[in-house]
Amino acid sequence: KNQVEQSPQSLIILEGKNCTLQCNYTVSPFSNLRWYKQDTGRGPVSLTIMTFSENTKSNGRYTATLDADTKQSSLHITASQLSDSASYICVVSGGGGFKTIFGAGTRLFVKA
């Protein structure tokens, strides 16, 4: 069964600290993996997209990694800011019929 699991479900960190969000998937065959940031009441905004051959991708303070062998990805946020408070969603495309599978998201709270 094609699934995407994210951890932790929620996370609270202090402003300026780093954090890492995890994404494990069982989608096969694999096409690509994307990380999105979704502010409350807004649509998701793309942070990174990675295909099978890419191990890491950065977008400012966001760095995503992908291990296609273990089917794991992480999103590392450096020097967190209050505006980083949002839900971060891992999305994997692939599987029979080229499905797009959404993770449940990690809700990040950055406190001053």
Place this chain on the structure above:
Amino acid sequence: GAVVSQHPSWVICKSGTSVKIECRSLDFQATTMFWYRQFPKQSLMLMATSNEGSKATYEQGVEKDKFLINHASLTLSTLTVTSAHPEDSSFYICSAREKVRQGRRYEQYFGPGTRLTVT
């Protein structure tokens, strides 16, 4: 990056009425558009996928006669919630996938969402 817009951004309607939500890709052609529903503190749930010029494909459990989807052009898709009820109150998000071009990455762009409240 590519921009997807939705209109309206929020709407309040009475039970039994119909509501139309528009989704537009502003600077690219979208051969495929997706409609999602999101309840508070939950992830996006795919409702249907529509390809320009053809009928939408609905996910299991989504009533096609209640959620009418029209994808008449490469830049516009509409979702009409017919005979809305309070349980239809939700956050509706559309997404557009760009027409595949050589050398371009596969990407899916999301609209800002429409908050529907049925009273």
